[in-house]
Amino acid sequence: MIEHDGGLRVEGTSLWLDATRSRDRCFVSHAHSDHAIRHRRIIASPQTARLYEHRLGKTVTETYAYHDPFRVDGATCRLLPAGHILGSSQILIEHEGRRIVYTGDCRMRESLTAETIAVAPCDVLVMECTFGRPHYVFPEPAEVARRLCRFIEGAWDEGRTPVLLAYALGKSQEALKLLGDRGYTCVVAEPIFHIARIYEEFGVRFGRYELLDPGLDADGAAGKVVILPPHLKRSQVIEDLGPCRTAMLTGWAMDRNCRFRYRVDEAIPLSDHADFQELLALVRQARPTKVYTVHGFPEFAKHLRLLGFDAVHLG
Ligand SMILES: [Zn+2]
Numbered sequence: 001m002i003e004h005d006g007g008l009r010v011e012g013t014s015l016w017l018d019a020t021r022s023r024d025r026c027f028v029s030h031a032h033s034d035h036a037i038r039h040r041r042i043i044a045s046p047q048t049a050r051l052y053e054h055r056l057g058k059t060v061t062e063t064y065a066y067h068d069p070f071r072v073d074g075a076t077c078r079l080l081p082a083g084h085i086l087g088s089s090q091i092l093i094e095h096e097g098r099r100i101v102y103t104g105d106c107r108m109r110e111s112l113t114a115e116t117i118a119v120a121p122c123d124v125l126v127m128e129c130t131f132g133r134p135h136y137v138f139p140e141p142a143e144v145a146r147r148l149c150r151f152i153e154g155a156w157d158e159g160r161t162p163v164l165l166a167y168a169l170g171k172s173q174e175a176l177k178l179l180g181d182r183g184y185t186c187v188v189a190e191p192i193f194h195i196a197r198i199y200e201e202f203g204v205r206f207g208r209y210e211l212l213d214p215g216l217d218a219d220g221a222a223g224k225v226v227i228l229p230p231h232l233k234r235s236q237v238i239e240d241l242g243p244c245r246t247a248m249l250t251g252w253a254m255d256r257n258c259r260f261r262y263r264v265d266e267a268i269p270l271s272d273h274a275d276f277q278e279l280l281a282l283v284r285q286a287r288p289t290k291v292y293t294v295h296g297f298p299e300f301a302k303h304l305r306l307l308g309f310d311a312v313h314l315g
Contacts, residue, residue: 002100002126002292004314010093010100013073017091017102017126025062029104030088031055031169043072045079047087047202051169054198066115083107083117084272085170086199092120101286102126105295107271108278109141112177113204114170117282125288126314130273132293132300136254138275145178147268148247152184152225155245161221163238165230165264166249168192170272172227173199173206175249178270179225180207187212188227189237218242233263251275276300283309 003009007019016026018035026039031051041060044052049061064070064079075095082088084105093100099122106117106128155162166172168191176186176196185208188196193211200206212226217240228237230248238244246264251271258267274282283291283304291311293301304311
């Protein structure tokens, strides 16, 4: 049903799913770089195609709105929202009397900037399991927001600039929206700024935010929250800002050593992935007869087998 060799392919079709090697025609679930590599032609949502071309340059795109049917090699397909980042899609493939869903990266909780997931009942579910261990249960969104605000206010109380480290695509915009809605002004690095502009093209409305100027110092950043991609943690940008407090925004914050691993003052569990309970909820709602897990801990499939699902991890 599913072939696994340099990416996933639906048996009997030419349909590749987030292939890790360049293909003639490939479904791209979302524009994160571990899912979106260069292909000759891509199938994606319009939002993903826009973000993909922003990152990888012009390409041949076949875009479909969520829920609109289209045909590939005798199969009827539909893209469904995945709740991960703007434009992230699952693909539902009806082929030879079976319904196959490939989730890509997904999240069940509501996001401020990504479309809400639509779970489709299916026979075969191919799902991510990034946080497929039982201790990855994220706090409620309101609690995460409180922790974020507490971190920012605490930094200011100490006379330091709060710096949030977040991936340029998705996580940064989620933080930007969350903070903007609460009246904070953010200063963001260039890649985050350009992607936020693309989010706006698709109707996401942010509060006040500014492009970070090179050489921004503590005075210039006073009263503002700085958001940077994680690789800028050790950079001139941080040096110029003077005394800072840094927080990494990541689901891995549930690991006790996360703060040390990322060498930050704090780790806050703002995640764009499903946690362990959400992954289980997804499977229960989809009611598949076969589950393949990808992108995560192999033992998640074992948890599913203990719950009575026929589940296999694809390495
Ligand atoms: Zn992703």
